[in-house]
Amino acid sequence: MVADWQPVRRTRTFEDVIAQIERRIAEDGLKAGDRLPAERSLAEQLGVSRSSVREAMRVLETLGVVSSQVGRGPDAGAVLTARPDTALTDLLRLHLGLASLELREVIDTRLMIERWAAARAASAGSDTSGLATALAGMDAATSAEEFVEHDTAFHCALADASGNRLIAAIMRSLRDSMRRYAVEAVTRLGDTSVLRADHERILAAVRAGDPDEAANAVAEHLAHAYPSLS
Amino acid sequence: MVADWQPVRRTRTFEDVIAQIERRIAEDGLKAGDRLPAERSLAEQLGVSRSSVREAMRVLETLGVVSSQVGRGPDAGAVLTARPDTALTDLLRLHLGLASLELREVIDTRLMIERWAAARAASAGSDTSGLATALAGMDAATSAEEFVEHDTAFHCALADASGNRLIAAIMRSLRDSMRRYAVEAVTRLGDTSVLRADHERILAAVRAGDPDEAANAVAEHLAHAYPSLS
DNA sequence: ACCACAGTATGGTCAGACCATATCGAAGCC
DNA sequence: GGCTTCGATATGGTCTGACCATACTGTGGT
Numbered sequence: 001m002v003a004d005w006q007p008v009r010r011t012r013t014f015e016d017v018i019a020q021i022e023r024r025i026a027e028d029g030l031k032a033g034d035r036l037p038a039e040r041s042l043a044e045q046l047g048v049s050r051s052s053v054r055e056a057m058r059v060l061e062t063l064g065v066v067s068s069q070v071g072r073g074p075d076a077g078a079v080l081t082a083r084p085d086t087a088l089t090d091l092l093r094l095h096l097g098l099a100s101l102e103l104r105e106v107i108d109t110r111l112m113i114e115r116w117a118a119a120r121a122a123s124a125g126s127d128t129s130g131l132a133t134a135l136a137g138m139d140a141a142t143s144a145e146e147f148v149e150h151d152t153a154f155h156c157a158l159a160d161a162s163g164n165r166l167i168a169a170i171m172r173s174l175r176d177s178m179r180r181y182a183v184e185a186v187t188r189l190g191d192t193s194v195l196r197a198d199h200e201r202i203l204a205a206v207r208a209g210d211p212d213e214a215a216n217a218v219a220e221h222l223a224h225a226y227p228s229l230s
Numbered sequence: 231m232v233a234d235w236q237p238v239r240r241t242r243t244f245e246d247v248i249a250q251i252e253r254r255i256a257e258d259g260l261k262a263g264d265r266l267p268a269e270r271s272l273a274e275q276l277g278v279s280r281s282s283v284r285e286a287m288r289v290l291e292t293l294g295v296v297s298s299q300v301g302r303g304p305d306a307g308a309v310l311t312a313r314p315d316t317a318l319t320d321l322l323r324l325h326l327g328l329a330s331l332e333l334r335e336v337i338d339t340r341l342m343i344e345r346w347a348a349a350r351a352a353s354a355g356s357d358t359s360g361l362a363t364a365l366a367g368m369d370a371a372t373s374a375e376e377f378v379e380h381d382t383a384f385h386c387a388l389a390d391a392s393g394n395r396l397i398a399a400i401m402r403s404l405r406d407s408m409r410r411y412a413v414e415a416v417t418r419l420g421d422t423s424v425l426r427a428d429h430e431r432i433l434a435a436v437r438a439g440d441p442d443e444a445a446n447a448v449a450e451h452l453a454h455a456y457p458s459l460s
Numbered sequence: 461a462c463c464a465c466a467g468t469a470t471g472g473t474c475a476g477a478c479c480a481t482a483t484c485g486a487a488g489c490c
Numbered sequence: 491g492g493c494t495t496c497g498a499t500a501t502g503g504t505c506t507g508a509c510c511a512t513a514c515t516g517t518g519g520t
Contacts, residue, residue: 049474062292070502071482082330100312279505300471301513
């Protein structure tokens with residue numbers, strides 16, 4: 001018995017690579033749009049194999065930090081991006097599939113976010129053109145899928161109007177990962193006129209700059225859409 | 231000119247592998263704790279190279295869906311997990327570093343979540359022992375770092391008490407990614423007695439089952455901790 | 461019953477090859 | 491001069507096969 005060895009979570013090579021890249025981002029002040037060195041040259045610089053660099057890239061890509069293009073030229077290679085929402089979407093979708101999260105929890109979260117976003121959008125007097133466009137799209141929809149498409153756009157536009165990109169990203173991910181259930185809900189409901197009235201009420205409240213009314217309108221809207229969970 | 235080729239987002243091999251694994255999880259009803267086939271045998275089954283399987287594994291690991299152990303035996307290999315929060319933490323940390331998210335947005339989000347969680351915990355009459363423990367830890371703390379450690383535990387316990395695991399996971403990630411700023415804030419503040427009073431007020435409101443008071447107490451607490459952002 | 465040790469399945473890493481793609485650049489043509 | 495054409499080249503994507511470190515498994519000896 002040497003000692004009580006701490007379970008020294010050994011660090012794998014690709015984790016080092018991630019840390020190095022992260023450090024370089026911080027030190028060099030890199031931002032979205034900037035290019036990273038090519039995989040082969042990164043591997044050489046860091047003294048590791050290309051496989052390890054690639055695994056690091058997969059992780060960063062998964063987290064929405066880089067995006068890889070093949071080919072040659074200024075746009076090729078690994079480019080820094082800023083897409084937190086795609087990562088969040090994958091994460092929620094997988095964990096809903098794994099049943100490590102329940103639909104109820106996702107919808108509760110959505111209600112919380114959407115009340116906040118609506119109130120914030122109303123008090124900020126944000127641009128409402130995106131909301132109106134989505135509303136028109138819903139009117140023109142000829143199927144539940146199409147309706148949900150524009151419904152999603154409406155709610156994401158609401159989140160965008162709040163001016164908080166993190167909230168908007170979470171909203172987008174919640175909607176994307178719930179798309180299947182949303183289509184089911186609309187199909188079950190059949191008549192979408194009550195939803196249309198809700199949307200108009202939300203839009204009117206935001207335009208009027210009435211945060212409380214906007215939040216309440218959103219809450220009642222979600223209760224209409226998912227009656228079984230209220 | 232053949233036609234106006236749609237940019238057929240080609241699917242990479244490792245993405246197929248992810249989809250296959252995801253399908254298997256859904257079809258076989260796999261859940262956290264179950265084992266996935268070994269990398270080599272997965273590669274053979276799917277007719278791809280081990281590299282591609284490994285890249286898929288890195289992605290799934292990043293999303294908190296699997297965890298890999300070396301060695302041999304029942305616990306070795308890729309095991310399904312359910313850790314959405316580690317993935318969220320990495321995501322927020324990287325995007326804060328990339329400046330694709332501003333601290334202001336993170337703190338606003340935290341305020342939204344924490345108000346909701348406090349209100350929910352109060353109305354649900356949840357267990358408050360975790361909160362009390364964290365409070366005692368803060369009293370015993372001898373450094374800003376240690377104080378923040380228990381402060382984080384307090385706020386995470388509050389989120390846990392809300393009963394929503396997604397909210398709790400987001401809360402944990404927000405706190406982890408903000409740790410640096412929290413230590414700065416406490417150091418700048420110097421005296422933590424006002425924070426202690428806030429915490430006790432929150433705890434009392436939750437115990438009394440008063441959602442509105444709990445939410446207000448949390449809001450004022452955050453205003454005290456980050457006066458520059460209110 | 462216990463212990464020591466070889467066997468083996470696992471993930472981790474590496475080197476090197478080849479492919480598909482997209483740009484760049486020079487040569488040739490008008 | 492401006493245009494097209496086509497080869498050179500740099501990039502990510504994939505595969506193969508090897509070797510290492512780790513940790514359990516089973517066997518054989520005590």
